[in-house]
Amino acid sequence: MMEHGNGGFSKTGLHRLRDVLARHVESGRIPGVVALVSRGPETHVEALGTMRHDGGAPMRRDTVFRMASTSKPVTMAAAMVLLDECRLRLDDPVQQWLPELADRRVLKRIDGPLDETVPARRPIIVRDVLSSTFGLGMDMTVLGTPIMNAVFEQGLTPDLPQPMPEPDEWMRRLGTLPLMHQPGERWQYQISNDLVGVLVARVTGQSFESFLRERVFEPLGMKDTGFHTPAGEIDRLPPLYAPDPRTGEFTVWDESEGGRYSRPPAFPGGGGGLVSTADDYHAYFRMLLRQGMHGTERILSRPAVELMTTNRLTPEQQAARTATARDNVHVSFGQGQHGGWGFGMAVRTYRGDYAPIGQFGWDGGAGTSTYADPGNQLTGILLTQVGMTVPDPARLIHDFWTTLYQAIDD
DSSP: OOOOOTTSBOHHHHHHHHHHHHHHHHTTSSOEEEEEEEETTEEEEEEEEEEETTEEEEOOTTOOEEOGGGHHHHHHHHHHHHHHTTSSOTTSBGGGTOGGGSSOEEESSTTSOTTOEEEOSSOOBHHHHHTTOSSOOBOGGGTTSHHHHHHHHTTOSTTSSSOOOOHHHHHHHHHTSOBSSOTTTOOOBSHHHHHHHHHHHHHHSSOHHHHHIIIIIHHHTOTTOBSSOOGGGGGGSOOEEOOOTTTOOOOEEEOSTTSTTSSOOSSOOTTTOOEEOHHHHHHHHHHHHTTTEETTEESSOHHHHHHHHSOOOOHHHHHHHHHHHHHTGGGOSSGGGSEEEOSSSEEEOSOOSSOOTTOEEEEETTTEEEEEETTTTEEEEEEESBOTTSHHHHHHHHHHHHHHHHTBOO
């Protein structure tokens, strides 16, 4: 921990923050947690609990976590690099790189048969993909409909229930389905973010991971971030638990050695496939707070950062996204409900209980939460190994953010 000064955190506030985290760990419901908070030049890290729910090695600052949906804000940077270089433009039709998405058909009604469609009113453009409005996504409000059944059956979402195939096959399957909504009409979750990775690979002629590593990870020093954990580092990756929502009993959803992240995946998922550490994610969010700069090197342009971190949705699109967040509150403590969506992340457009307008970031289903606040030059990163199938991780995230804002020393 660095020395405290004006404009950082109060000692009392940081002690309270540690007490809140410790209480959750000591409850037995959260095996371990790593939290990093920074404001200006001051950084503070807490590593509490253990890697496994039954004990074992302690959590450490360099523990590697499955970032789940908090992958989205980071992987979006690859597309923003291409926008900066004019290799992509927001109003370009994507079919020149993704011909599988040419000549789209759209369902007449969301719960209707897959063959009852109308032509798309216009082509899908880059802006639709980056803002999660291209017309197809994971919509938990219409589970059981023919289109959602087909999305799952085709393996278009992460391991639900089928593993995702390699990108060209994934695109082929995606191209067999009609859109759920007209391009640009409605915000939808997840699939757009995975599509970003395929788009980047097709534009650059590189794999998505290699481009991210070359243009984002290596310049920022994100040495522990990628789509799998190498064999020599696998002991730094804890198991991922999914407690039974009825009994609370811990079950391993994904083991470390031999698990999903112990080898390179067929599909490098921009929507939820990264593993990383608190310090790596801190480097990324500090770059955004500095308007694209890392030291003396520019990673993204100021306009690119603004596109990512300010609301891009119309009121109608925003209403649909708010309903999704509200109706799936078990996977978010509420950060994502306060306003809009930029490119790859939530953006607060009105003040919450503590967090102000302008805060940006996202929560992940593996018990991760990463946000930055440009007004206070504040970054908070909370990482656990408990999937959000029960309320405990959501309560932990809520308490973390509430206490963090109380710890600010003006």
